Each structure stands twice: as C-alpha cells, then as structure tokens.
Amino acid sequence: xxxxxxxxxxxxxxxxxxxxxxxxxxxxxxxxxxxxxxxxxxxxxxxxxxxxxxxxxxxxxxxxxxxxxxxxxxxxxxxxxxxxxxxxxxxxxxxxxxxxxxxxxxxxxxxxxxx
Amino acid sequence: xxxxxxxxxxxxxxxxxxxxxxxxxxxxxxxxxxxxxxxxxxxxxxxxxxxxxxxxxxxxxxxxxxxxxxxxxxxxxxxxxxxxxxxxxxxxxxxxxxxxxxxxxxxxxxx
Numbered sequence: 001x002x003x004x005x006x007x008x009x010x011x012x013x014x015x016x017x018x019x020x021x022x023x024x025x026x027x028x029x030x031x032x033x034x035x036x037x038x039x040x041x042x043x044x045x046x047x048x049x050x051x052x053x054x055x056x057x058x059x060x061x062x063x064x065x066x067x068x069x070x071x072x073x074x075x076x077x078x079x080x081x082x083x084x085x086x087x088x089x090x091x092x093x094x095x096x097x098x099x100x101x102x103x104x105x106x107x108x109x110x111x112x113x114x115x
Numbered sequence: 116x117x118x119x120x121x122x123x124x125x126x127x128x129x130x131x132x133x134x135x136x137x138x139x140x141x142x143x144x145x146x147x148x149x150x151x152x153x154x155x156x157x158x159x160x161x162x163x164x165x166x167x168x169x170x171x172x173x174x175x176x177x178x179x180x181x182x183x184x185x186x187x188x189x190x191x192x193x194x195x196x197x198x199x200x201x202x203x204x205x206x207x208x209x210x211x212x213x214x215x216x217x218x219x220x221x222x223x224x225x226x
Binding site: 044093105106 | 160
C-alpha cells in the first residue's frame, strides 16, 4: 500500500525557535497533502490543505504566518511552526491523497513539545 | 457544529466477542465514509471505507454498515482481539471535500 513518511517523529524545542516537519509520499505522487493537529481526547483538526505548486488553504482560526506550509513537489510537503510556544505543543499529522475522494494515507505523526 | 459524531467515547468488549462502533452524521452531502484506527502517539491508519452507493463493505474481521436514511454507520469487528484496542475514528467526505472526522471511540478489548 501507499506509504507516507513523516519526520521527525518527536521533537523538543525551546520557546521561540522554529521547527520544520516533513511529510513525504514514498511511492506515489500526492496531489494534495493535509496537515492536522490533534489535541488530547479530541479528534484531528484540519489545519490546512496544500496542493503542489500553489499556496496552502488554511482553515479558519489557523495562523498562516505561524504555521508555514510549503508543498514544493508532488512528494513533499513541509510544515514549519515558527516561533514556537508551549501552547503549540501537540501531535501533528500529515496525510496525502493520490487524487480527490481517494482514501487518505497518513504519516506516523510528529509529537512536538515546546519548553 | 459537529457534522460527524461518535457518541460513545469509550467501549470495552470481551476478547472473541463482537465490537460495534457507531458513527452518526448530519450532512446529507457526505458520500464517502471511512474508519481509521489510531494507537497512542501514532498517526491514524486507514481501516475500511464505504461509498454511499453501498450499504455494507466487508474486509476480513471488519465490516462497515451504512444506513443512509438514518445517517448512521457502524463498524463491526468480529472476533475482537487484544490488538484491536485503539481509538477508532470515523470520517466522511462530500465529493472532493476534505474529510470530516468524528471525535473517536476508544475501544478496549478485555482478554
């Protein structure tokens, strides 16, 4: 089956620093990639949708300047959490689809802890 | 407004018995439904899906039932195994729209 690799799986950083999370589709070209954030005991919250070569579409309430998304190629999307703060600590997950209405393939997630 | 609801936050089932996970939705435009399984500190993995043109889809121990008139779907796992202990999310989409997830149900299989 399709594989989506997400790196790093876990990161601890100091407040004020920036953290980059990569999401790669290993064996298919992902026309669309999604970034989610999961809060404890809550469902995944979609943060943004990124399409290769175009600007990401952010969900309401998600700060574009804080969560920078770059979908530079059909196999790679990156999420950069800029000037991270403790409240940004969370589990971030990416997913990718080959085409619309296709099931999503999820990365393994990144546990971000901001001290 | 929660368009996809999983009203049971947790469920405990004896090993070997049937686990039934329920999901309700409100958006009649949803035409594709999926179940995901999630272990702690891991991303959700796709489990099984069903299109709105069907009312049942079976894959091994997992069967998903869709009742469009009731806007209800369920996931049946039989027989339940300890490795099935996880959080299960149902999700729905309408055409090319993004997935809308339920809040999840934590399933615990009791040995």
